[in-house]
Amino acid sequence: MKSKTVAAWLAFLGGPLGLHCFYLRGLGSTLGWLLPIPTALGLYGIERVRSYGVDDPWSWLLLPLLGFTIAGCALTAIVYGLMTPEKWNARYNAGAAADAPAGRSSWLTIGAVVLALFFGSTILMASIAFSFQRYFEHQIAEGRKISQ
Template sequence: MKSKTLATWLAFLGGTFGLHRFYLHGARDWLGWLLPIPTLVGAYGVLRMATLGTNDGLSWVLVPVLGFTFAGCCLTAIVYGLRKPHEWNARWNPGADPEAPAGQTRWATIWAVALALMVGTAVLMASIAISFQGYFEHQVEEGRRISQ
């Protein structure tokens, strides 16, 4: 039996490493194995930004990759948490009763959805802000270089 609450929390907390995919699809899920790649690329961007500062051009390209990956996993958590119990059980617990406890929405599910919505939105907005700021600063620098 695949628990909707556990899948929601795994998508929110460990989604960037594919934990929810491994829980639902098993260890052979290729998308689950691909999810850590943009996470590590974005983490490298965060490390570069911390050591080289915000003027590093590669950092403002790589940091949003982590943010967009995390925001996508938060969206996945929201979708999992808001799925109706009979739909969840039909998809992930096909032999079970449509109203089986594994697909029920509990308070822990609601908290996971609420946190995924709040944190995911904040990370998405920060990622957009960082990428736009870096892009426009780069454009200003190129304009200055061309005008000289």
Template sequence: MPRNKNKTLATWLALLGGPLGLHRFYLRGLGDLWGWLYPLPTALGLYGIERVQQFGQDDHWSWLLIPLLGVSIAASALTAIVYGLRSPEKWNAAFNTAGSSEAPAGSTNWFTVIGVAAALLLGTGVLMASLAFSFQRYFEYQIEEARKISQ
């Protein structure tokens, strides 16, 4: 008999380990293709941060790669919010099919609510920071190119 999947644990796994796909592996097992694809944008974004440290902020690849990390973290935070706000009946129907629709693993408690609030805070902050970084670099690049043309 498969074990019931806990909604609170899945919420926190999506928040803390989401960019690595840990929540997908918890809910769907190690054979989940999407779980294995989650680390790709995370690794590319971390490579973008490494490029900034090596080549400076004027590196064009870095301002293209860093938002991938931000989007990966923000998507994981959004997943945590969706998991945490799902009703117990829908949660148990999706992930605890062997049990009843009232199984306690799908219930919401204070740890779930705190996880949703933390996901909202982290996800919006990271998404806005990564977008601001990219747009700032993009517009600075456009100004540099305009100055080159005008001279």
């Protein structure tokens, strides 16, 4: 039996590593194996910011990958947490009754949804703001080069 609460927390806390995919679909999950790639590239972007500063062009291309991956996994946690027990059990607990306890929501499920909404939206907005700021600063610098 796959618990909706466990899946929501795994998507929120371990989503960028694909833990929720492995929990729900097993080690054969393609998405579970692909999720660590943008996570690792985003972490490399953080390391480049620490080493070369925020003006490094590769860092502002790589860093949002981590933010978008975390935000996407937070959205997945929200979708899992808000899924009806009937739909959850039909999708992930095929042999169980429609109202099996594994698909029910509890306060822990609601906690995962609330935290995923808060942190996911915050990280998404920060990633968008960082990317657009760096992009427009780069465009202004290129415009100045052309005008000279």
